[in-house]
Amino acid sequence: MSVAPAVVPTGPGESVHPLAVRVAAARSRTHRRATTVVAVGSLFALAAATASLLLGAAGLGVGDVLAALVGQGSPKAEFVIVRLRLPRVLAAIVAGTALGLGGALFQTTLRNPLASPDILGVTGGASLAAVGSMLLLGLEGPAVSLAAFAGALVVAALMWGLAWRDGLTGIRFVLVGIGLASIVSGLLGWLITRAEVREASEALVWMVGGIAGVGWPELGTAGSTLAVLLVLTVAFSPRMPLLALSDDSARSLGLDATRARATAIVLGVGLVAVATALAGPIAFVALVAAPIARALVGHGQAALAASAVVGAAIVLVADLVAQHAFTGFAVPVGIVTGLIGAPYLLWLIARGNRRGSDG
Amino acid sequence: MTPPAPHALRADALTLAYDGRRVVEGLDLEIPDGRITAVVGPNASGKSTLLRGLARLMRPEAGRVTLDGRDIRSFAPKEFARRVAVLPQQPVAPDGVLVAELVSRGRHPHRGWFGGRSSDDDRIVAEVLEATGTAELADRAVSELSGGQRQRVWIAMALAQRADIVLLDEPTSFLDVSHQLELLDLLTESNREHGTTVVMVLHELNLAARYADHLVVVDGGRIAAAGEPAAVMTAETVGAAFGLDCVVTPDPVAGSPMIVPIGRFHRA
Numbered sequence: 001m002s003v004a005p006a007v008v009p010t011g012p013g014e015s016v017h018p019l020a021v022r023v024a025a026a027r028s029r030t031h032r033r034a035t036t037v038v039a040v041g042s043l044f045a046l047a048a049a050t051a052s053l054l055l056g057a058a059g060l061g062v063g064d065v066l067a068a069l070v071g072q073g074s075p076k077a078e079f080v081i082v083r084l085r086l087p088r089v090l091a092a093i094v095a096g097t098a099l100g101l102g103g104a105l106f107q108t109t110l111r112n113p114l115a116s117p118d119i120l121g122v123t124g125g126a127s128l129a130a131v132g133s134m135l136l137l138g139l140e141g142p143a144v145s146l147a148a149f150a151g152a153l154v155v156a157a158l159m160w161g162l163a164w165r166d167g168l169t170g171i172r173f174v175l176v177g178i179g180l181a182s183i184v185s186g187l188l189g190w191l192i193t194r195a196e197v198r199e200a201s202e203a204l205v206w207m208v209g210g211i212a213g214v215g216w217p218e219l220g221t222a223g224s225t226l227a228v229l230l231v232l233t234v235a236f237s238p239r240m241p242l243l244a245l246s247d248d249s250a251r252s253l254g255l256d257a258t259r260a261r262a263t264a265i266v267l268g269v270g271l272v273a274v275a276t277a278l279a280g281p282i283a284f285v286a287l288v289a290a291p292i293a294r295a296l297v298g299h300g301q302a303a304l305a306a307s308a309v310v311g312a313a314i315v316l317v318a319d320l321v322a323q324h325a326f327t328g329f330a331v332p333v334g335i336v337t338g339l340i341g342a343p344y345l346l347w348l349i350a351r352g353n354r355r356g357s358d359g
Numbered sequence: 360m361t362p363p364a365p366h367a368l369r370a371d372a373l374t375l376a377y378d379g380r381r382v383v384e385g386l387d388l389e390i391p392d393g394r395i396t397a398v399v400g401p402n403a404s405g406k407s408t409l410l411r412g413l414a415r416l417m418r419p420e421a422g423r424v425t426l427d428g429r430d431i432r433s434f435a436p437k438e439f440a441r442r443v444a445v446l447p448q449q450p451v452a453p454d455g456v457l458v459a460e461l462v463s464r465g466r467h468p469h470r471g472w473f474g475g476r477s478s479d480d481d482r483i484v485a486e487v488l489e490a491t492g493t494a495e496l497a498d499r500a501v502s503e504l505s506g507g508q509r510q511r512v513w514i515a516m517a518l519a520q521r522a523d524i525v526l527l528d529e530p531t532s533f534l535d536v537s538h539q540l541e542l543l544d545l546l547t548e549s550n551r552e553h554g555t556t557v558v559m560v561l562h563e564l565n566l567a568a569r570y571a572d573h574l575v576v577v578d579g580g581r582i583a584a585a586g587e588p589a590a591v592m593t594a595e596t597v598g599a600a601f602g603l604d605c606v607v608t609p610d611p612v613a614g615s616p617m618i619v620p621i622g623r624f625h626r627a
Binding site for chain 1: 378411414415416436437438439440441443444445446447450451452453454455456457458459460462463464465467468470481482484485486488489494497498500501502517520
């Protein structure tokens with residue numbers, strides 16, 4: 001390899017370039033902000049999780065909860081905490097993390113804030129496959145989760161196949177995805193209207209998303225799959241700053257942009273499928289978590305870690321609201337996130353139109 | 360000054376197409392090493408497409424582009440990016456990205472799989488910021504800069520790749536005259552001082568004739584003329600390629616050929 005030319009002749013010795021210090025400072029400014037957001041967001045999520053464990057009709061105090069957590073509580077406390085509340089809290093964290101991160105991967109690599117897996121029908125595909133497997137095939141438990149995973153992959157693959165044309169551009173992918181999302185939701189509605197009433201109430205969870213009644217076995221599967229996907233995403237993440245530029249820029253910096261985008265999408269599909277298989281398509285979390293994280297982190301960063309933390313915090317808080325804000329009855333968490341997400345979606349579309357851009 | 364290492368970038372019978380529509384057809388081209396080459400041509404002549412082909416941003420339908428005798432498609436992406444830097448037309452940066460951080464992305468081809476940066480990275484970024492006159496902007500957001508500043512930042516990013524060949528697609532479009540000159544001076548400086556081979560698509564014929572050592576006129580996806588500006592930039596060539604009646608006279612400042620267009624109302 002040839003020796004690259006020096007733009008400015010470097011002085012003798014290893015003296016530190018004064019400007020290099022400023023370059024490093026500008027970079028670490030970007031980093032610090034992201035670290036702060038992750039730290040504060042985690043504390044916030046932790047507080048919400050604690051509140052979720054403490055609040056409830058069972059009348060348990062802090063002491064009862066702590067005792068139950070370490071296996072020293074009364075049988076009643078242990079049942080409420082270990083069987084009901086803790087799995088629910090962990091499910092909120094797993095699903096929120098996966099949705100937030102999945103949304104960030106989609107939006108950044110497709111360079112469009114609307115390009116979220118819930119808008120594009122990927123979560124819908126997971127729901128449809130889950131509901132179909134229950135209602136038509138009579139499947140239960142992990143088999144349903146597996147079907148959800150397959151459904152998300154099928155929709156993503158269809159989207160990829162239909163949108164591919166000598167490469168993959170963001171906007172075509174988004175339009176194809178929105179089309180697929182309507183098809184999927186139509187099929188889902190049809191399946192549910194065909195079903196009997198008892199089944200339909202169960203199927204409702206697969207339409208709006210809910211984390212009530214999640215058990216330890218599903219949680220174990222989802223948690224370990226999430227862990228694997230998190231490691232893979234961390235390994236992939238150095239490519240994100242390049243993918244956030246244009247494809248030509250990414251390529252000219254030595255990145256195989258198409259392959260990198262495919263990898264990001266597959267990771268995102270996996271994450272969304274984990275969340276959907278566990279808790280159904282918790283509405284709009286994937287759409288809103290990443291933009292909030294990006295706004296907090298700033299500096300044009302993809303804010304992957306922050307998106308995951310914000311996603312978890314949103315689901316935890318929304319679940320608190322879903323359980324306790326409505327007197328007399330609890331609603332699925334997806335109803336609450338839907339109430340937050342729908343206005344954001346409207347705002348996003350309205351703003352895009354005003355700017356005359358594609359959003 | 361002699362170039363750091365001789366490089367031969369060339370196209371052989373190159374055909375480039377979008378969705379089956381051929382834009383460049385059977386084109387042969389050799390880029391002189393260590394010189395400044397300007398590619399000019401009328402709109403839709405295929406000049407930007409040609410640059411994208413040379414830059415490995417497009418897969419040829421036929422023919423090939425070689426660097427030092429090797430098909431450029433056989434290089435690993437980073438390996439190629441360490442030799443050839445490309446500044447695409449109208450690059451976009453995410454809102455709020457800081458100048459220093461964006462320019463640091465130019466170091467990607469020199470990083471390993473996990474993106475670990477070497478201790479040299481910050482020094483090299485500092486050097487290119489200085490060379491492009493953007494040092495003062497290091498901790499500003501790219502989105503709040505003027506067009507001229509922004510373009511210099513993108514060039515800094517390309518220079519941070521430390522490639523011996525730099526390809527630029529219309530680097531001066533959307534810049535006012537003084538910023539166009541500033542940018543071309545900057546590229547000339549990089550060429551003179553370090554032997555960087557510069558290939559750029561330019562719109563402005565007179566600036567192309569003045570700054571280029573080698574001029575390539577593209578018309579209808581083929582090369583209409585190529586060579587020294589003085590030999591290439593004749594009234595006949597310009598007339599044929601651009602459909603423009605003109606007088607060519609020596610540039611009073613640089614002595615390079617200068618196009619003076621005539622138009623309908625000023626014919627003798």
